[in-house]
Amino acid sequence: MDLDRLFDLIPYQISHYNKEVAFAKKENGSWKTYSSKDLKEIVDNLSLGLLASGISAGDKVAIVSENRPEWNFVDFALQQIGAVSVPMYPTITTEDYAYIFDHAEVKLIFVGDQTIYAKAAEVAGDRKIFSFDDLVGVESWQTLAQLGESGDLAKLEESKAKIKAGDLFTIIYTSGTTGRPKGVMLTHANILSNVLAVADRMTPPAGVSTALSFLPLCHIYERTGSFCFIYLGFSVYYAESMEKIGENLKEVQPHVFNTVPRLLEKVYDKIVAKGYELSGLKKSLFFWALNLGLAYDPSRDMGKWYDFQLKIANKLIFSKWREALGGNIMQINSGASALQPRLARVFWAAGIRVCEGYGLTETSPVVSASIGSLDGIRIGYVGKVMKDVQVKIASDGEILVKGPNVMSGYYRDPERTAEVLQNGWFHTGDIGELEGDYLRITDRKKEMFKTSGGKYIAPQVMENKFKESPLIEQLMVVGDGKNYPAALVVPNFEGLRDYCRRKEIPYSSDEEMVQKPEIVDKYQSEIDQLNKYFARWEQVKRFRLLDRPWGIESGELTPTMKLKRKVISGKFSKEIEGIYQG
Incomplete structure (x- = not known):
């Protein structure tokens, strides 16, 4: 069969694999599973329910949720009626919610749980919100699916037939390391070309058919990956949380995962x-x-x-x-x-x-x-x-x-x-x-910079090398316009505690330990060891140890864990100034 639109992957999977488990998530301590045929039935009903509720081709619909099968149900249902999905990270700020809702001209919102609902409701205005969890006073996504049960499948087929490979499928707002996020417009053809190319690189041997998913579906990496898993006939199990990945790996025993x-x-x-x-x-x-x-x-x-x-x-x-x-x-x-x-x-x-x-x-x-x-x-x-x-x-x-x-x-x-x-x-x-x-x-x-001596510094290469030290968790090279590169260093506190235990150095608190001369000396020796891989003008001459890691919630990292350099430079401007003044 021809694969022209992403929703064509559903009948493709049924005809090629007819999976007993297409998607699965943990509910009340056990895995709740959905077969390939369950997927088709739910998606078709949801598509009809969306049409009955007034959503039509070209309308923008936000999905704000952690990974779960319902995410995929809504995604496919929107595709089949030509509506455009706007996936969003649950962890971004309320201000970003408001900006994306308005900029994307979002008409309807799907949220995962109570926490996300509270954030979305604050800035949703008169937009209707449906939830994946059963929440008091909030309509469930299942009401739309139930509404579609009495719908006309022939009408849905008419809708699907109108959708072309080059039609807009989604608008994904980039995580915004610099300024406001940009809405990337991707078509069915864009993603499908990538799905087929990636599948060609990782065609699994017979019997290999289970994937664990934990990276955010709202990011294009995991989203295209999930379409690829469907195309290759993998059963996709969604991890319970980042903290439980280890447990879920042992339970699911996957053949593949993205990270x-x-x-x-x-x-x-x-x-x-x-x-x-x-x-x-x-x-x-x-x-x-x-x-x-x-x-x-x-x-x-x-x-x-x-x-x-x-x-x-x-x-x-x-x-x-x-x-x-x-x-x-x-x-x-x-x-x-x-x-x-x-x-x-x-x-x-x-x-x-x-x-x-x-x-x-x-x-x-x-x-x-x-x-x-x-x-x-x-x-x-x-x-x-x-x-x-x-x-x-x-x-x-x-x-x-x-x-x-x-x-x-x-x-x-x-x-x-x-x-x-x-x-x-x-x-x-x-x-x-x-x-x-x-x-x-x-x-x-955009991240390369020049020292005052006119030498270019490529910070990512250096940062990756310095993080080879088991004592360094995070590091950012600074020094734009200065006479030498320096670094803000977040210790790997678990590794530091282990080092102190082996060296019989009493460990008080993270805040106190990064101030101790013997600890600073140890980090100096670690940096000296790794500096030898770089030219003299690239070497980190001075550094400052910080007492807490950078995170997504605290704003220093993007949802894909990239450094927000401007944010970090602003938050730690005094520390950076201190490096060059001391």
């Missing part, structure tokens, strides 16, 4: 912390295996002696890592920011295939992706450019992209659209290099 580097860093740090708790031979074996893994390169022959040692390490140590991830992991897809090369090395050595990709909301999102095979992976690169996508490097190093996955523009913003779409090429704002079909990202164009 961001920050979460892999935390997994790795916890593994290393447990290694330090060991003693004697067990501890020696653990760190022997770890160091062996850190030297691994999947793209080259490591030699018979190395392979023999790795085989032993996999049996004694790395097998436990795989068990912690459920025991069935075929592939982990990492995106949204740069993955530390050392993490890629050690996970591949452990038989955990972490495949890095690159893309943006404006490119639906995948521009390049790694292939989950030893002959297709290159550490330090974000994979090969996708099928039907063209990439070229501009004279200033900026990555330019052309292809069926590139957005049609920013909603109600022709000026900013014209800035980034020129002669058919999308200007990504990222700096990179191409080696054949393999792409490497070096930094963000």
